[in-house]
Amino acid sequence: MPQAQSGFTATNVNISYTFGQQITFLARLTSNIPIQQATLSFRNVSEQNTRVVPLTLNADGSTSYQYDASQHLLPPFATIEFSYQATLTDGQSATSGPFYFRYDDNRFPWKTLSAESVTVHWYNGDNTFGQAALDAARAGLQNISQTFPISLDTPVDIYIYSTFDDLTSSLTLGGKQWEAGHADPSIGVGMLAAAPSDTQSIDLQRLVPHELTHIMLYRSLGGGFNHLPTWLEEGIASMEELYPNPDYENALEAASKNNSLLSFEDLCVSFPADSGRAYLAFAESQSFVRFLRDQYGNTGIVALTKAYADGLDCDLGATRAVGMPLNQLDTRWRETVLKQNVWGVASRNLLPYLIMLGLTLIVPVWGAIGVFTAGRKNAG
Numbered sequence: 001m002p003q004a005q006s007g008f009t010a011t012n013v014n015i016s017y018t019f020g021q022q023i024t025f026l027a028r029l030t031s032n033i034p035i036q037q038a039t040l041s042f043r044n045v046s047e048q049n050t051r052v053v054p055l056t057l058n059a060d061g062s063t064s065y066q067y068d069a070s071q072h073l074l075p076p077f078a079t080i081e082f083s084y085q086a087t088l089t090d091g092q093s094a095t096s097g098p099f100y101f102r103y104d105d106n107r108f109p110w111k112t113l114s115a116e117s118v119t120v121h122w123y124n125g126d127n128t129f130g131q132a133a134l135d136a137a138r139a140g141l142q143n144i145s146q147t148f149p150i151s152l153d154t155p156v157d158i159y160i161y162s163t164f165d166d167l168t169s170s171l172t173l174g175g176k177q178w179e180a181g182h183a184d185p186s187i188g189v190g191m192l193a194a195a196p197s198d199t200q201s202i203d204l205q206r207l208v209p210h211e212l213t214h215i216m217l218y219r220s221l222g223g224g225f226n227h228l229p230t231w232l233e234e235g236i237a238s239m240e241e242l243y244p245n246p247d248y249e250n251a252l253e254a255a256s257k258n259n260s261l262l263s264f265e266d267l268c269v270s271f272p273a274d275s276g277r278a279y280l281a282f283a284e285s286q287s288f289v290r291f292l293r294d295q296y297g298n299t300g301i302v303a304l305t306k307a308y309a310d311g312l313d314c315d316l317g318a319t320r321a322v323g324m325p326l327n328q329l330d331t332r333w334r335e336t337v338l339k340q341n342v343w344g345v346a347s348r349n350l351l352p353y354l355i356m357l358g359l360t361l362i363v364p365v366w367g368a369i370g371v372f373t374a375g376r377k378n379a380g
């Protein structure tokens with residue numbers, strides 16, 4: 001990757017790394033005028049903060065910088081942009097670059113299979129497994145396209161880790177919290193955990209379309225994607241799973257009976273950190289978004305995503321898109337899907353107040369009758 005600009009030349013530009021351990025930046029910086037000072041700067045293109053480090057040059061201009069990636073976490077599959085800067089003894093400064101590389105999780109011997117712009121990556125299982133993943137991606141995209149436009153102008157990569165430990169270790173190393181699957185929509189990457197088994201096709205038809213949905217939602221909404229309430233984004237992704245999680249139903253029923261359902265107003269910004277509550281949040285969001293689609297159709301779902309992408313808050317977005325605030329939609333969902341008698345409960349709670357109200361209305365009536373009777377007496 002040699003590149004000459006005014007002042008100096010960077011040659012032998014090279015990168016080597018072990019994911020989650022260290023990244024080594026190698027280059028040779030040469031100039032007709034001696035280099036007084038040289039720096040390397042690099043950043044994850046999805047983030048703003050740039051790291052700048054001073055370099056020591058050998059006599060031949062070669063330099064090597066080792067970055068401790070175990071302490072300063074970079075997310076897996078991030079595109080890293082880097083460049084070299086030099087100040088020459090004549091006072092001039094110049095830059096060489098930018099150069100780019102993708103920070104892959106290279107701890108595993110990935111196998112790949114591609115069709116059109118979609119590539120699946122896996123390391124446990126034979127080609128049948130990879131083919132099942134690719135089939136799940138194709139079927140998932142077709143399903144998603146019934147609601148949202150599909151964009152495959154830039155590549156999509158799905159990484160299938162064999163175990164949750166493998167997946168979560170990469171996310172931890174990448175600075176993310178524990179998640180069942182993960183998508184980095186802006187770079188077109190989805191990650192999940194699935195292993196070869198008798199149920200591999202079903203597992204993949206659930207997990208692959210889910211992560212693809214995050215990516216396609218991002219592509220259809222652009223920057224506004226970041227404003228989507230968590231319940232809506234995860235609810236849509238879960239709704240697009242070709243084999244819905246059968247355990248969600250049980251979780252919903254139990255929470256409904258115990259009166260421990262989470263309110264959607266509390267699921268706008270994020271899901272609970274506790275994994276049991278997070279599971280319930282997924283179950284609720286999936287059921288709620290299905291309910292909304294039954295009520296308002298795919299156009300209603302698209303209207304919701306657009307309203308939120310425009311930056312409306314959790315209540316106003318729903319009001320603009322479907323004419324009802326979020327808490328009322330929540331009530332409707334509880335009544336319709338979970339068969340809760342929400343108004344029945346509410347009116348039972350209101351009963352003592354209704355009796356009080358009745359009494360306060362009755363007293364003046366009796367009083368009025370008393371006055372009326374007295375008046376008659378006087379007249380008589």
Ligand SMILES: [Zn+2]
Pocket residue numbers: 181210214234237
């Ligand atoms: Zn998700």
